[in-house]
Amino acid sequence: MISRPMRAFLAALALAPGAVSASGPNEAVRAYRAAREPEILAELMELVAIPNLASEEGDIRRNAAHLVRMLARRGISGRLLEAPPGPPAVYGELQVAGASRTVVFYAHYDGQPVVPEQWTTPPFEPRLRSGAIEAGGRLLEAAALVPPFDPEWRLYGRSASDDKSPIVAMLTALDALAAAGVTPSVNLKFFFEGEEEAGSPNLARQLGAHARLLAADLWLFCDGPVHQSGRQQVVFGVRGVVGLELTLYGPLRPLHSGHYGNWAPNPAAELAGLLAAMRDGEGRILIDGFYDSVRPLSPAVRRALDGVPDADADLRRSFALGRSEANGRLAERILAPALNLRGLEAGEVGERAKNAIPTIARASIDFRLVPDQSPAEVRRLTEEHLRRRGYVVVADEPDGAVRRRHPRLVRMQWEQGYPALWTDPGLPVSRAVLAAVEEAIGEPVVQVPSLGGSLPLHQFHESLDAPLIVVPMVNHDNNQHAPDENLRLGNLWRGIEVYARLMARLGELWTRP
């Protein structure tokens, strides 16, 4: 919900659309935006004001219907791609006479869950601030909104950055090109997913059902933040992931540690030893054969890595870290597979600690995968590693009889997971995207061979067999997935220019030798 005075003020400021004169296509887009900041922001705020948890059917369909209206305003006939019981994806396309390539712009319109009490202002009442809350940014009232808006202003609200502003940026880019009389150089398709933050459980089915509709030469993912340095980045991949819950067993009931300790196996001590045999304190994975199928970094990846700015010292300071694992560079470390211990649990600590041998000890792990590893292979190698140490591996909760039978017993519960997906930065399509983005921003772009994080991009790749490249736009300190999510306005302005340039120039740059 946008407050009434704010809505009135923005409406009053919005100019009637019309052609804008400027010296070149970049300048034309910038001038278009500069003349319509209140209007653009109003459109984003209207969208952010609609609650968007994927599992709330009424809310999520209000978003979808709103997106269809936003497409219609651009003359694009939007449609819903249904995949019950999940939310629909919103689809639209713009065929360009003479264009030989087709590019899909991807974004998602659903958002992470919210706990309203944890927010400074309500998550679905978008508000502008003079800066980030952490930096003392203060609320801006309607009367303060005199264009041009300060690019350091922030818009607060769930999905302001993740991932509604890219949708507004794409559609505004279309408007700006139209206003400047520039025809896109590629056929455009828009695919707005409605369940990304819920783990995309119905996506593969949705993509499979509409494979012909969604056929394209490139998927551009407009999601995620720019580099921590604030510089524009293009991301060529994501790591895969597979989760594991690991449980070791001690006595059936907690036993007095004095009377039985040193005799009844302590599952917490056993767990510590087992984990120490799987990963060392510097991140090296000790599971036999774990690195065997890791594809060596390509020359293009190595070159890209050299150009990634080094923010390591600042990050260490900000996180209060006295070191980094293996003294490595962040940009390079996230191109390796990783075993992350996300949780440990056994007995009790601190004031609740009892002098008892715990009955079970649990560890929660996420493995991050790189090409050419697969979740199935990681599972096989890990289980073999433990079997070689004398463990019997079970998937289900073992009863007393099973626990009695096996001196060493471990329960391993695997998530399904998915593999990594990397597009080589040296491919012609990759070079074309880089060139278009650099034309838009007028400086070298940060090439990120792969995010450290994971997205199920392999689903798109498997279903649609097209290269995928991520072109993010929002500020890195956007509190993604957390309370007080926000968008820095300057990032929206730049996003419009970047997406407009991609639409305008990709076809030409791509076909060039």
Place this chain on the structure above:
Amino acid sequence: MISRPMRAFLAALALAPGAVSASGPNEAVRAYRAAREPEILAELMELVAIPNLASEEGDIRRNAAHLVRMLARRGISGRLLEAPPGPPAVYGELQVAGASRTVVFYAHYDGQPVVPEQWTTPPFEPRLRSGAIEAGGRLLEAAALVPPFDPEWRLYGRSASDDKSPIVAMLTALDALAAAGVTPSVNLKFFFEGEEEAGSPNLARQLGAHARLLAADLWLFCDGPVHQSGRQQVVFGVRGVVGLELTLYGPLRPLHSGHYGNWAPNPAAELAGLLAAMRDGEGRILIDGFYDSVRPLSPAVRRALDGVPDADADLRRSFALGRSEANGRLAERILAPALNLRGLEAGEVGERAKNAIPTIARASIDFRLVPDQSPAEVRRLTEEHLRRRGYVVVADEPDGAVRRRHPRLVRMQWEQGYPALWTDPGLPVSRAVLAAVEEAIGEPVVQVPSLGGSLPLHQFHESLDAPLIVVPMVNHDNNQHAPDENLRLGNLWRGIEVYARLMARLGELWTRP
């Protein structure tokens, strides 16, 4: 509270006291008991019915006053040894003409906290059952109480076994000796502590203030259970203990494990490695020098150990264990020092797990000590062990600046702890106690060189400089410290005979060469 019909019935059954004829002192005590089972049980039930949490001043003083009345009934002038703000100890003595040795009988009258909803019948409404609840024991109504009572019957109630029944056993032993015309062979002192289950915070002060009053040649501790096999045991020591809370630090806030994992140190992984470097999965402590000051087992201890029944296979079955650590015998394993991991905590596991690097990882440890280790030495060795691995050890919560400064940082919070106390089973006093108990039970006693558990017996030893020996009487499956605490009646009957025999014969056996 005892139910009205039950009270009336027991009162009606109770015989008038009088001399009992029997063929010998053992038989006299047994016959005395057999003739007065309802009366003895009624006295215990009256005592158990008084709530006895040390911190509830009104309740705990009602217990103390009741004990003074119980002593008075035997012609002993009881007094309260005050140690504000703690509960009083109840003291009484019986000087015997011609006796040269003085023995203190120790028990405690306070009990563990209760959660009444977890009890099958209310903890302070003592009830009789035909057996253990776990074995299908059913409630006995007043009409069923026809002597002689089945020794397998159980009395349910908080402190029925830990530690009120030993008090009734001691005082009944006195009655039985008096009835048989047998004079104790030693001077007797009774010391009933009121805060044992609360950790005895005021005990050292209390003992120090009354050191002359409490002077003795032997302290007999009438607390704890008999051997798991059901056989009578005499226990010559306890292990010491010292607790440790150990904390490792990761990033100031949880970091995305994809974006920062493998680079930001993972404190949970570091903790696993650190614990694995302190103790292996077989209980061996890897801290440099940890075993250096461990006193070798004496010949008498080794002999005692040979006589301890082996219940290991049954216990493994009952606890659903597939092995025991180092394949060791329980009786021997608890004579070694131990590092028990009582808890682990970092991030989250299972459904609550997030793909994040935890900010801290915690372990809670209890060390069990044997002669001649001290808590101070264990602390020094453990901290040195970690310092050699590059850790800076701090006692307080480190702020961001401290965390930034040290690549390896560990917080160690130590409890005060206390050392072990072992009385050699080969000493003359030890042999006298063993001989008296064996005379009472007519079979070899189980000699336990030390409990695996810990009791602050060193406080008595330091304050009073007398040997200490534990002569327990209650059943091992008494649910001590848990809901449905209970006493097997047969154990009370045997306890009376054992304590009577100690009173009657210790002086004579002790002075024998």
